[in-house]
Amino acid sequence: METEEAKKAPQENTELVERKPVENTPFTAVKAGDKWFLACNKYRITPPVDSYEECEIEARNIVTGK
Numbered sequence: 001m002e003t004e005e006a007k008k009a010p011q012e013n014t015e016l017v018e019r020k021p022v023e024n025t026p027f028t029a030v031k032a033g034d035k036w037f038l039a040c041n042k043y044r045i046t047p048p049v050d051s052y053e054e055c056e057i058e059a060r061n062i063v064t065g066k
Contacts, residue, residue, distance in 0.1 A: 020052060022059040029055035038062075 018031040019039075027038045027045070035048035036055045046058055060066075 022056055025059040025063050027055075027059045027062070029059070 020029045020031075021027075022029055022038070027040055029036050029052050030039050030044075031052070032048075035050065036052055037044050037048050038046040038055050038059055045062075046055070049055060049058070
């Protein structure tokens with residue numbers, strides 16, 4: 001059982017992950033920490049970038065073949 005102190009202690013090594021589908025593409029933009037990347041199913045397909053908008057641009061470039 002956890003003690004009251006353990007329940008109140010901040011959790012270390014936790015990382016929040018946010019997922020947003022990129023409209024009209026098969027991709028999902030994933031935010032891990034302060035970086036974003038594109039994923040398709042369980043695979044990361046781009047290197048990390050600084051914003052969701054950069055992921056959107058890259059997704060559209062992949063879809064259109066640019």
